[in-house]
Amino acid sequence: MSSLLAQLFPPSTTRNMELSADVLIILTSAAIIYYLTRWHRWKYLWREWLTTVDHKKIGIMYLIAAVTMLFRGGVDALLLRAQLAVPNNHFLGPLHYDEIFTTHGTIMIFFMAMPLIFAMFNIAIPLMIGARDVAFPRLNAISFWLFAFAGFLFNISFVIGGSPNAGWTSYPPLTELAFNPGVGQNYYLMALIVTGIGTTATGINFLVTILRMRAPGMTLMRMPMFAWTTLVTSVLILFAFPPLTVAMVLTLFDRLFGTAFFTIGRGGMPMMYVNLFWLFGHPEVYILVLPSFGIFSEVVATFSRKKLFGYSTMVYSVLAITFLSYGTWVHHFFTMGAGAAVNVFFGLSTILIAIPTGIKIFNWIFTMWNGRIKMTVAMMWALAFIPTFVVGGATGVMLGAVPADYQFHNSYFLIAHFHNVIIGGTVFGLLSGVYYWWPKMTGRLLNERQGKWAFWLFFLGFWVTFMPQYALGFMGMTRRMYTYSHGFGWSSLNLMSTIGAFVMGAGFVVMVYNFVWSQIHGEIDVTGDPWDGRTLEWSTPSPAPEYNFARIPVVTDRDAWWAIKQDHKSNVIQIKPQEIQDIELPKSSAIPFLMGLSFFVFSVGMVFSWWWIAVVGFLGFVVCMLVGTFDYDDHKEVPRQVIQNTESALGRLQG
Amino acid sequence: MFNRGSQRGRRVIAISPNGPTGNGDEVEARFLAPHFESEGFPWLQIFGYIGSLLLTIAALLAVVQHILSPIGLLTVILILAVAQAALQLGIFMHLRESRGSTWHIITLGLGIVIALGLVGMSMWIMTFKSGVS
Numbered sequence: 001m002s003s004l005l006a007q008l009f010p011p012s013t014t015r016n017m018e019l020s021a022d023v024l025i026i027l028t029s030a031a032i033i034y035y036l037t038r039w040h041r042w043k044y045l046w047r048e049w050l051t052t053v054d055h056k057k058i059g060i061m062y063l064i065a066a067v068t069m070l071f072r073g074g075v076d077a078l079l080l081r082a083q084l085a086v087p088n089n090h091f092l093g094p095l096h097y098d099e100i101f102t103t104h105g106t107i108m109i110f111f112m113a114m115p116l117i118f119a120m121f122n123i124a125i126p127l128m129i130g131a132r133d134v135a136f137p138r139l140n141a142i143s144f145w146l147f148a149f150a151g152f153l154f155n156i157s158f159v160i161g162g163s164p165n166a167g168w169t170s171y172p173p174l175t176e177l178a179f180n181p182g183v184g185q186n187y188y189l190m191a192l193i194v195t196g197i198g199t200t201a202t203g204i205n206f207l208v209t210i211l212r213m214r215a216p217g218m219t220l221m222r223m224p225m226f227a228w229t230t231l232v233t234s235v236l237i238l239f240a241f242p243p244l245t246v247a248m249v250l251t252l253f254d255r256l257f258g259t260a261f262f263t264i265g266r267g268g269m270p271m272m273y274v275n276l277f278w279l280f281g282h283p284e285v286y287i288l289v290l291p292s293f294g295i296f297s298e299v300v301a302t303f304s305r306k307k308l309f310g311y312s313t314m315v316y317s318v319l320a321i322t323f324l325s326y327g328t329w330v331h332h333f334f335t336m337g338a339g340a341a342v343n344v345f346f347g348l349s350t351i352l353i354a355i356p357t358g359i360k361i362f363n364w365i366f367t368m369w370n371g372r373i374k375m376t377v378a379m380m381w382a383l384a385f386i387p388t389f390v391v392g393g394a395t396g397v398m399l400g401a402v403p404a405d406y407q408f409h410n411s412y413f414l415i416a417h418f419h420n421v422i423i424g425g426t427v428f429g430l431l432s433g434v435y436y437w438w439p440k441m442t443g444r445l446l447n448e449r450q451g452k453w454a455f456w457l458f459f460l461g462f463w464v465t466f467m468p469q470y471a472l473g474f475m476g477m478t479r480r481m482y483t484y485s486h487g488f489g490w491s492s493l494n495l496m497s498t499i500g501a502f503v504m505g506a507g508f509v510v511m512v513y514n515f516v517w518s519q520i521h522g523e524i525d526v527t528g529d530p531w532d533g534r535t536l537e538w539s540t541p542s543p544a545p546e547y548n549f550a551r552i553p554v555v556t557d558r559d560a561w562w563a564i565k566q567d568h569k570s571n572v573i574q575i576k577p578q579e580i581q582d583i584e585l586p587k588s589s590a591i592p593f594l595m596g597l598s599f600f601v602f603s604v605g606m607v608f609s610w611w612w613i614a615v616v617g618f619l620g621f622v623v624c625m626l627v628g629t630f631d632y633d634d635h636k637e638v639p640r641q642v643i644q645n646t647e648s649a650l651g652r653l654q655g
Numbered sequence: 656m657f658n659r660g661s662q663r664g665r666r667v668i669a670i671s672p673n674g675p676t677g678n679g680d681e682v683e684a685r686f687l688a689p690h691f692e693s694e695g696f697p698w699l700q701i702f703g704y705i706g707s708l709l710l711t712i713a714a715l716l717a718v719v720q721h722i723l724s725p726i727g728l729l730t731v732i733l734i735l736a737v738a739q740a741a742l743q744l745g746i747f748m749h750l751r752e753s754r755g756s757t758w759h760i761i762t763l764g765l766g767i768v769i770a771l772g773l774v775g776m777s778m779w780i781m782t783f784k785s786g787v788s
Contacts, residue, residue, distance in 0.1 A: 239769055275777055326769060330780060338783040 007608065010182060012095065012162045022159050051588040053137040054546060058144050059122030060441055063434070065148060066116035067515075069107050070508065072155065076104035078505055081465075085498040087486040097482035098165040099184070103158065105168025106188060109284070110195055111151040113422070116430045117291045118143070121206055121230055123437050127537035127544055128224050130215025130553045130560075135208040137586035138634065139201050145596025146198030153603050154191035157184055161607065164188035167480065169277055170251070172262035172270040177255050183607050189252045190603040196245045197599075203237030206230055215536070217555035221315070224535045224559075225301075225308060228315055229294030232322045233287050239326065240283035247276035256609060274333050282329035286321060288422060292429020293318065293360060296382045299432050300364050302531050303379040304371025307559055310363040317356035324353050334405045343402045350400035357393060361386060376531070377451035381432035384459050388424030392417060395470065410480075413473025416466045423462055431458075431511075439530050443542045444522035450514035458507030464500030468493035534562035539573050541650045547583045547638055550575045550647050574654040575647055580640045587636045595624040703746035710739045 012018070036042050049057060079100050083092040092100065122140070126133055134140050157163045164184040166174045175185050210231045214223065223231075250261040251273065260266035262273045301308045308314065330338065330346035364386065373379070395417040399405050408414055438446050472493050477484065484490055529538040536553055537544075539561045553572070557563035564570055598620030605614025647653045714735045717728060744750045750759060 239773075243773075269781070272777075272781065275780060279773060279777070326772065327776070336783070338780045342780050342783070 007183075008160055010162045012099065012182075012184075013159055015096065017096075018159055025159065047588070050593050051141075051590050053133075053141045053586045053588055053592070055122045055126050055134050055137065055140060056441070056544060058140055059119045061144060061148075062115045062119035062122060063441070065151060066112050066119060067512065069112040069115070069151065071512075073104050073107040073112050074505060074508055076100050076107070078501055080104060081498040081501040083482060084484075084494050086495065087484055087488075087491050089483055092482065094482045095165060098167075098480070099158065099163035101480060102164050102167050102170075102188070103154075106154065106164070106192075107151075108422075109168060109288075110192060111147075111154065113288050113426055113430070114195075114199060115147060115151075116434075117233070117288070117426075118147075118202055120226075120291060120295065120430060120433045120437070121202070123441050124226060124433075124537055125206060125209060125230055126213070127440070127540055127548055128535050129210060129213065129218060129227055130536050130549060130555065131209065131213040132548050132552075132583065133586060134205050135213055136205050138589055138592060138628070140205050141589070141592035142595055143198040143202040143205065145592045146201075146599055147195045149596040149600040150191045150195035150198070150603075153194070153600060153607075154187060157187035161187065169281075171277075172251065172254070172273050173264070175251055175255070176263055186252070186255060186607040189248045189255070190606050193245055193248050193252070194599050194603055196241050196248070199237055200241045200245075203234040203241070205234075207234035207238070210234070215553050215555050215560075218560065221312065222555060222558045222560070224294075225297035225311070225314055226291070226294035226535075228318055229290045229297075232318055233290045236283045236287050236290070236322060236325065240280045240287060243276045244280035244284075247273055247280070250276075252606070256606070271336060274336065275329075278329040278332040281332060283325050285421075286325040289425040289429070290318065290321065292385070292426050292433075295429045295433040295436070296364060296385060297367075298535065299378050299382045299436050300367050301559075302436075302533055303374045303376055303382075304368045305374075305532070306367055306371040307534070307562075308363070309366035309369070310359075311558065313359055314363055317359045320356040321353060324349060324356070328353065331400055331405070334402050335409045347400050347402040347405075351397055354393060354397050361390065374531075376435070377446065377448055377455055378432045378436040378531075380452065380455050381428045381435065384455070385424060385428040385432070388428065388462070389421065392420030392424050396421060408473060410478055411473035412469045412477045412479065415479055416469035416473060419466050419469075423466075436531070437537075438518075439525040439542045440528075440537055440540075441543060442519060443525055444518055445525055445530055446518045447514055447522060450510060450517060454507050454511035454514055456507075457510060458504050461500045461503030461505075461507055465497050465504060466500070468497045468500075472497075529561075534559040536560050539564070539570075541652070545646050545650070547585055547643065550580060550583075550643055550652070571654075574652055576654045577644055580643050580647070582640050583638045583643060584635055585638055587634050589628075589631070589634065591624050591628045591631070595621060595628075598624055699746060703742055706742055707739055710735050710742070 036045060049061065052058065079092065080097065083089055083097055122134075125131075162182045162184040164170070164187055166180060166185060166188075170185065170188055173179055210223070210227055214227075250259070253259040254261055254263060254268075260268040262268045262270045264270055297308050297314060327349045328346055330342060331350045334343050334347070364382075395413070399408050399414065399417055435446055435451060438444075472490055475488070475490060475493075477488070477490050484494075525542040528541040528544075530542070531538070536555075539553065540548060553560065553564075564572060598617050600617070601620060602614050602617025605611060605617055644653065714732045717723070717731055717735075722728070723731060744763075
């Protein structure tokens with residue numbers, strides 16, 4: 001019993017900070033359980049959310065999860081910056097610091113950015129292309145629950161069993177059992193394996209959805225730009241995630257079953273892990289940023305009241321970026337010393353990517369040229385993206401130059417660069433998308449004044465945080481140092497960076513306040529088209545009914561909804577009672593949730609090497625697969641009377 | 656749906672003779688519509704499943720038992736892997752159930768180019784080992 005307790009609560013989980021977290025977690029869970037019980041919400045939660053296969057609700061769940069994880073990863077970031085604020089600080093110990101930067105990076109990439117991207121896919125894509133759901137609705141729910149349970153698994157590590165501490169890249173030999181005993185690293189491996197399965201399934205799902213389910217008349221070259229970037233992101237996911245899963249599984253085997261894939265003393269090759277990780281890691285960078293490029297294309301065109309400049313060039317540059325991004329991964333480890341030929345090849349391929357990306361930047365600027373620009377919060381995020389991403393891209397080209405990279409490698413210059421592109425590209429883009437599609441998700445508009453406060457705090461905080469880090473990198477400060485001495489002359493820049501980080505934190509708090517306030521008091525979007533939009537999702541009511549379109553629209557042009565409005569035909573959304581037909585929709589199912597739960601149980605068994613629990617979890621998964629396979633009762637008919645009543649209530653019934 | 660000719664035109668491909676009705680029945684172009692082969696009992700799939708298990712076990716045993724020299728072992732597991740991939744594609748990935756080969760050629764070609772590129776370049780990168788060890 002005491003050995004079990006020692007395994008569950010090693011010393012790293014009984015520091016004051018972790019114990020206070022325990023108290024907060026228990027209090028929050030108790031409050032949620034009390035609320036659900038007091039207001040009899042359990043059944044509602046199960047029926048409407050936990051078992052749903054509706055892409056719109058899955059999108060909202062992804063969004064909530066992503067904002068929660070942004071909070072967790074953000075608190076981690078503030079702890080790191082608090083530690084570095086002054087020299088010789090002992091706010092966090094070295095091991096504690098390692099654990100926090102590991103969870104910060106892993107959560108921000110896998111459990112914040114990825115779900116936020118999938119939130120945007122789910123909320124916008126089927127509506128944009130005139131479909132009633134994704135191609136495989138139940139698989140979509142399975143993807144979500146695998147992600148959610150993997151995220152849960154990863155997040156409990158710091159209070160039960162101990163947090164992983166080898167960095168978000170987790171290179172061997174630091175992750176091998178000899179140097180990293182305890183279960184923390186197992187948490188990292190299992191969480192990434194499980195969420196990786198979900199992500200791959202999402203890639204397949206949206207690839208098929210876009211190729212197969214577009215409304216009649218919507219050729220590939222008439223698709224909204226966001227659909228294009230979703231399509232290529234899905235392809236990238238399909239090729240990028242398998243190497244990651246392989247790297248994780250091999251490390252897990254090394255740790256649990258005594259193999260030696262990455263143990264050099266027994267003939268293994270740790271460098272192969274680095275290679276596999278970045279085979280995933282580099283396409284991942286484009287998986288993160290391409291959806292944002294798509295969002296900018298929609299937002300900039302809508303709020304400039306112009307069609308996107310150079311649509312076909314945009315498509316070709318996206319395809320070029322996709323192709324090139326497969327051939328650049330070595331630039332993450334030039335200093336491994338693979339030789340001049342290898343480094344030069346990958347350095348050149350890296351710098352080449354700047355060309356299609358530059359083309360896109362110019363296209364956005366020309367889209368705004370002579371447009372009637374409306375400064376909404378969504379548009380401000382898009383505008384903020386351009387200078388920020390240009391700086392991040394330029395420092396990326398600097399890092400891509402091999403000789404210079406030997407100086408920059410693993411310094412704060414690198415840290416500043418990748419935060420510059422991931423926050424400036426991915427996060428700004430996704431937040432732009434959140435502000436843009438929020439009315440479509442919830443039926444209410446976000447308060448613009450609060451949104452602008454959040455924007456300015458976050459945007460200015462970002463520059464104050466990361467610009468000093470470029471300089472710190474030049475001054476020799478390396479990544480992952482937990483403290484530094486006064487004599488290095490880094491103190492004032494570090495303090496400035498910490499102040500910036502707290503300003504960003506304030507921006508996040510205002511943003512969450514904005515979300516909550518607007519959900520209660522926000523203006524209701526009665527038209528379904530608050531921005532005078534260009535694409536089909538704005539032809540539906542806000543929020544769209546369960547079946548999305550009472551009648552699938554027919555597309556005759558790019559910017560389909562804009563073309564319909566220009567032709568004064570916007571009354572096509574009014575449907576005559578005799579035209580309404582029954583609609584077939586996927587049925588809610590408990591299987592996705594139970595499958596996620598099975599994976600969770602299996603993972604707990606693997607993390608702690610409790611094999612019988614792993615077997616139970618695996619059997620649960622097999623049962624879910626069998627029941628799901630032979631479940632032919634997976635769809636329902638929505639009778640035309642119900643549709644007629646819904647459309648009538650929405651004021652979209654003719655006559 | 657898919658505009659197979661000029662990508663620039665405003666041509667709408669007529670999917671049903673009466674034109675699109677917007678009721679969801681024409682969302683798939685004819686040449687893309689799935690073509691399923693239905694059978695009474697999925698014997699082929701069960702044999703395929705057992706076959707892939709056997710191929711996997713054979714590869715594992717060959718390596719664990721060190722039945723050949725390293726070069727011979729690599730050759731054997733490579734052959735087993737290609738056989739496995741062919742079996743998976745043919746039986747589970749519906750490669751035989753199609754009306755046209757266009758999409759198969761595009762996707763398989765892309766897959767092969769990328770897979771060979773990644774493997775080939777990984778081998779190239781890892782040749783540095785001979786220089787440092």
